[in-house]
Structures are given as C-alpha cells and as structure tokens.
Amino acid sequence: MSGTLLIVDDDAVQRRLLEAMARRFGYEPIVMDGGEQAVELLSQPDRGGVDLMLLDLVMPDLDGFAVLERLKKAGIDVPVVVQTANGSIDTIISAMRAGAADFVVKPVGPERFQVSVRNALRARELEGEVRRIGKRQSNRLSFDDIQTRSETMQAALHLGRRAASSNIPVLLEGETGTGKDVFARAIHASSERAGKPFVAVNCGAIPANLVESVLFGHERGAFTGATEKHAGKFVEAHGGTLFLDEVGDLPPEAQVKLLRVLQDGEVDPVGGKKAVRVDIRVVSATNQSLIDKVKQGSFREDLYYRLGVFPVGIPPLRQRASDIRMLARLFLARFAAEEGRPVRSIAPAALALLENYPWPGNVRQLENAVFRAVVLAENSELTTAEFPQIASALGVSSELTMPAVPEPEKPAQPPVPAKNIVRGLALTKPDGHVRPLEEIERDVISHALNHYEGQMTEIARRLGIGRSTLYRKLSDLNLTDTPCGAPDTTPPEAAA
Ligand SMILES: Nc1ncnc2c1ncn2[C@@H]1O[C@H](COP(=O)(O)OP(=O)(O)OP(=O)(O)O)[C@@H](O)[C@H]1O
Ligand SMILES: [Mg+2]
Structure with a gap:
C-alpha cells in the first residue's frame, strides 16, 4: 500500500524512527514537531495530500487530544493513529472516542506500525467506496468521488465541474467502460438540478420503432399496444437532467425530433395533439466518434452541433x-x-x-x-x-x-x-x-x-x-x- 503519512511528534528521535519506518514500508512521510502545524496543513483543501496522520498525544504546544478536537470541529476527516507513551486503557479509550482510528504504544515496532497504518488506510478506502456506492444509487455521486491521479483525467474532471455549473449541453466522449455514466451523474449532482430527476436513456438499446415513444411519450391508443398514456423520458426528466447514452445510435427520425425538442424546449408525444413544455439539461455520451458518424452521414450535423457544444473527452484507462x-x-x-x-x-x-x-x-x-x-x-x-x-x-x-x-x-x-x-x-x-x-x-x-x-x-x-x-x-x-x-x-x- 502507498500513501502519504503525516508524522507529528515533539520528540526528534521518535520522528526519525517513524520517518524511517514509513519510508521502509513504501509510504511518503511528512514530519512535523507540533499540533498547530499539523492542523494548519490538514486544513488545506486537499488536506495537504495527507492520507493518514500518526499523532503523538503528549506535546507542548497543541497536544494530540486538542488536535483531534480541532479536526472534528472543522469537519476534517483524515484517519489518525495515535501514539501513547503509557498505553493506559483510559487514554486509549479517550483517544478513540475523540476520533482516532487506532493507537500504538511507543516505541512502536515495525510490525505493529505496518499493521496499524495499513488497516487504517484500508478502512478509509472501504468507507470511501461504500459512500460512493450509496451516493451513486441516490444520484449524489459528485466529482470528488471520481478519484484519479492522472493529469489527463484531472483535466477532464475540471471541464466537467465547469460545465456542471451552467446549463450547457455536454457531450461525453470516451471508450466503453471509461466512466461516462459516472461522469454524467457527477455533472448532475454538481449542478443546480441536483435535487431533481436524473434520467438515463440508452439510445442504442431501444428498438428503433419505439425510440420516439420512449423519449417523447405517447397518448393512449397512439399505436398498437399503446394501451396506456406514457410520459416519455423528456417529461420524466423535467426540471432535471436527461442523459442520452450512446446517442450516436439514434435512428434518423428520432434525431430530427430530438433536434426540434432541443430547439423549442417542447416535446410532441406520439399521437398527442398538444406539445408539452420541458425544462431539461441534456448530457449525452458516445463511445464512437460522433464527428465520423456525421461525415458518414449517419448522424445529423445540426444535431451534433446542438449536443456537442461542450465536448469532454474521457481518456481510456491505458x-x-x-x-x-x-x-x-x-x-x-x-x-x-x-x-x-x-x-x-x-x-x-x-x-x-x-x-x-x-x-x-x-x-x-x-x-x-x-x-x-x-x-x-x-x-x-x-x-x-x-x-x-x-x-x-x-x-x-x-x-x-x-x-x-x-x-x-x-x-x-x-x-x-x-x-x-x-x-x-x-x-x-x-x-x-x-x-x-x-x-x-x-x-x-x-x-x-x-x-x-x-x-x-x-x-x-x-x-x-x-x-x-x-x-x-x-x-x-x-x-x-x-x-x-x-x-x-x-x-x-x-x-x-
Ligand atoms: N473513477 C472511477 N472510480 C471507480 N469506479 C469507476 C470509475 N470510473 C468508472 N468506474 C466504474 O467502471 C464501470 C464503468 O463505468 P461507466 O458505466 O461509467 O462507463 P461508461 O463509459 O458509461 O461505459 P459504456 O460506454 O460501456 O456505457 C462502472 O462500474 C463504474 O462504477
Ligand atoms: Mg455507460
């Protein structure tokens, strides 16, 4: 496992010992001799890049308990392993109550060090994952949940964040499995429409003869089998975001109709007499080059320019x-x-x-x-x-x-x-x-x-x-x- 460890101890010998141990196990150490400094670093927006803090409890300036308290108050969430000199049960219980993930008794041996750090980091990873899954299900998955260390991906996330704050139609372009779906949800969750519906449609998966009815709805009796009135995805997404996945697969007639909806902000349900006004934000996605499809004549150029106002390329994993x-x-x-x-x-x-x-x-x-x-x-x-x-x-x-x-x-x-x-x-x-x-x-x-x-x-x-x-x-x-x-x-x- 790798990660950045913040080592906070007023004792220089302890600091050196822990620093050497951290390096030995492949972690990147940052060393500090007091609590004030540590709180300052962790208060930065990226928590100073720290993945875990090894915190001495007894220090002259701001002691370990005070550090834990400050972090809690400021809502700074970083796993902390505390070090105690005496290992008394009371001290340990108080530290764990104050938010420590684990404790070690000084001087800590390499094995205990490794186990404690690794477990705390792993538990954190897992918590993050559980939070992400929950958020995905409830449409609250944000850009902060998309983790990356790649600069190209960070650039894409930056674009996504910028786009999310406006109503601009976004076109996500990326190979299959790159995270377009995750990205679309993050745009929605980071936008003003976050509390409203997020409706995803896989345009490639709907039978060609049903595309219009699925997207725009139909009146009862509009066609054989239309026994009930159906609102359609546009109406369902009213107030929120409509995610048109595999938009390149839309049949030509549906493309015409989609263009009209985007221009007029109104949908005409199949067999309906009255147009319905809709307020939606469109995010579309494709894993094929849409411009190539335009060149080949299978995708309308005017629609391409409507949907692709703000293209975001999601880089392949390789x-x-x-x-x-x-x-x-x-x-x-x-x-x-x-x-x-x-x-x-x-x-x-x-x-x-x-x-x-x-x-x-x-x-x-x-x-x-x-x-x-x-x-x-x-x-x-x-x-x-x-x-x-x-x-x-x-x-x-x-x-x-x-x-x-x-x-x-x-x-x-x-x-x-x-x-x-x-x-x-x-x-x-x-x-x-x-x-x-x-x-x-x-x-x-x-x-x-x-x-x-x-x-x-x-x-x-x-x-x-x-x-x-x-x-x-x-x-x-x-x-x-x-x-x-x-x-x-x-x-x-x-x-x-
Ligand atoms: N940054 C990430 N962190 C964690 N999981 C991710 C990340 N990006 C993608 N995934 C996961 O990878 C899988 C594929 O992602 P997603 O469905 O968003 O891809 P896609 O680009 O929409 O693929 P397709 O083109 O096949 O529809 C999903 O299970 C998703 O949760
Ligand atoms: Mg997808």
Whole structure:
C-alpha cells in the first residue's frame, strides 16, 4: 500500500524512527514537531495530500487530544493513529472516542506500525467506496468521488465541474467502460438540478420503432399496444437532467425530433395533439466518434452541433496508467468486503501485469478482473495466477509478467529515494568472507521491488537494466510474486 503519512511528534528521535519506518514500508512521510502545524496543513483543501496522520498525544504546544478536537470541529476527516507513551486503557479509550482510528504504544515496532497504518488506510478506502456506492444509487455521486491521479483525467474532471455549473449541453466522449455514466451523474449532482430527476436513456438499446415513444411519450391508443398514456423520458426528466447514452445510435427520425425538442424546449408525444413544455439539461455520451458518424452521414450535423457544444473527452484507462493500481486496490477493498473474502493486497508482479495490459474494456474490465480475482484467490494476496486472462492476453504465463504495451503514463507518485541500499547491504558474511554476487543481486532486486512497489519500469530504470533483463532476473532468482513487506523482501539490512 502507498500513501502519504503525516508524522507529528515533539520528540526528534521518535520522528526519525517513524520517518524511517514509513519510508521502509513504501509510504511518503511528512514530519512535523507540533499540533498547530499539523492542523494548519490538514486544513488545506486537499488536506495537504495527507492520507493518514500518526499523532503523538503528549506535546507542548497543541497536544494530540486538542488536535483531534480541532479536526472534528472543522469537519476534517483524515484517519489518525495515535501514539501513547503509557498505553493506559483510559487514554486509549479517550483517544478513540475523540476520533482516532487506532493507537500504538511507543516505541512502536515495525510490525505493529505496518499493521496499524495499513488497516487504517484500508478502512478509509472501504468507507470511501461504500459512500460512493450509496451516493451513486441516490444520484449524489459528485466529482470528488471520481478519484484519479492522472493529469489527463484531472483535466477532464475540471471541464466537467465547469460545465456542471451552467446549463450547457455536454457531450461525453470516451471508450466503453471509461466512466461516462459516472461522469454524467457527477455533472448532475454538481449542478443546480441536483435535487431533481436524473434520467438515463440508452439510445442504442431501444428498438428503433419505439425510440420516439420512449423519449417523447405517447397518448393512449397512439399505436398498437399503446394501451396506456406514457410520459416519455423528456417529461420524466423535467426540471432535471436527461442523459442520452450512446446517442450516436439514434435512428434518423428520432434525431430530427430530438433536434426540434432541443430547439423549442417542447416535446410532441406520439399521437398527442398538444406539445408539452420541458425544462431539461441534456448530457449525452458516445463511445464512437460522433464527428465520423456525421461525415458518414449517419448522424445529423445540426444535431451534433446542438449536443456537442461542450465536448469532454474521457481518456481510456491505458492512457492513465497511474490510475490502474489505485483503482485495482479500490476494487479489491470493495469486493473483498462484499464477498467476505480475506484478500488484502496485490503482489507487485500482479500489479505490474495490470499496469502493462491495455484494458480495451477500461475501468469496467479492470473492475471485473479484480472481482474475478478476489473470488478466485486462495491467499490474502492476489498474484498473477488470479489474473489468467490478462496474463495470457499479454502472451505470458501467469507465473511471470512481460511488458506488452507502450510505457505507462508515469508512476502514480514519485517513489522515495532509496537511501539505505548501499548503507544497509552487507558485502561480507559473518565469517568474514565476501557474499556471493547472486545473493547480493537478489537482495538489491527484492529491495527495489519493495521500494518501488513493483513498478517494473521504474525498477528497471533505477537498476540501470532493461525491463526484459529485469523480468529474466526475477524469474532466475525466483522473485516473481514476492509481496511487498513480506519477510523475503525486507530491506537488505534486515536480510543480511
Ligand atoms: N473513477 C472511477 N472510480 C471507480 N469506479 C469507476 C470509475 N470510473 C468508472 N468506474 C466504474 O467502471 C464501470 C464503468 O463505468 P461507466 O458505466 O461509467 O462507463 P461508461 O463509459 O458509461 O461505459 P459504456 O460506454 O460501456 O456505457 C462502472 O462500474 C463504474 O462504477
Ligand atoms: Mg455507460
């Protein structure tokens, strides 16, 4: 797991100890010596990028309890693990009541540290997921719920936010499974129409002869089978947002009628005598190039210009490789909880596999792949063996992953510099003789695997070797599927 840890302690020795431990387990530490500073950082809009705070309870300026209280008052929601010197039950209970997620007793050992931090981060991830699902069902899913580390996606979200504040028709363009649906809901939820209906229509899924009636409604008896009057999606969405999914699939007659509704703000139900006024905001989506359809003559140019006033391109997952591991972990946490399976992490080699796959089905395909892997998993960690389709699509055995697509966008977070490699690596054995080269190489590579969380491109670059050489060495040294933080990948000073 990765993340940014804010370490707050007035004792310099403790700070150094925790900082080193955080780095060792692959977290990015921010270190502070007092509570005031910490509250200030966490009060920033992005909470200073902090994923978790390790907070000392006894400090001279603002103590741990006061920090917790201030955060609560300000509605700042960040998981906190408190450190206590005495471990008295009363202190611990008070801290947990004040909002701490967990506690550790000083001086904390590496194992307790890792377990406590990991659990608190995981619980947070899960809470976020549960909130998102609930919000999606109640149409309150906002842009803040769409998590991304990719700049291209952030740019798209920025456009979406801007569009949401006006009534401008938005056209979402993106491959299947990129999140157009999620995006459309976020636009609605972030707009003034949030409390009003959000009505989604999949234009490609309605039989051609029923499109008009479904969209615009019909009077009783308008056609054979029309036994009841039907309002139609436009009327249903009155006051709110109408999401026209796969709008490129609308048949020509429906396109004409849609254009008229958009121009006049009125719908004519099939077989009806009177037009009905509607107040709607239209968001449409397409996974095919609409302009190409215009060129081919299957989509009306005038309608294209009406719908596509504000186009937003949602990048495919392969162009936002930095999102793959984040989403994979998110889905892992969700499915493990939903399925009640004790799966907790993804092995570095499996993450590398996921990051190298081109994901033609985008986020939905990744979601399904992780779901399947969670169900298949026999251990607490997902390995390449749980992603057999992905492995075979990449043309490799699921024991070993090979790069198959262009370089990913860039690593999610710049990994911390590996300061302790040479310092901690023993060159001689206790008997005074030099250690075999292969052993030293193994130590260096497993350290790098752990340190860069299995980001193969980065590891190869740092080690100054090609990726294929790296994969070969992993195989030769039997290092495939070694998990982060497992005993055989602990830093060399521990292994030596
Ligand atoms: N940023 C995200 N975080 C979490 N889940 C996401 C994200 N983006 C997409 N998803 C999930 O991926 C799946 C596909 O998303 P969505 O249905 O929005 O895609 P789409 O672009 O509308 O696909 P299609 O073109 O096939 O209709 C959904 O289950 C959605 O919840
Ligand atoms: Mg969709």
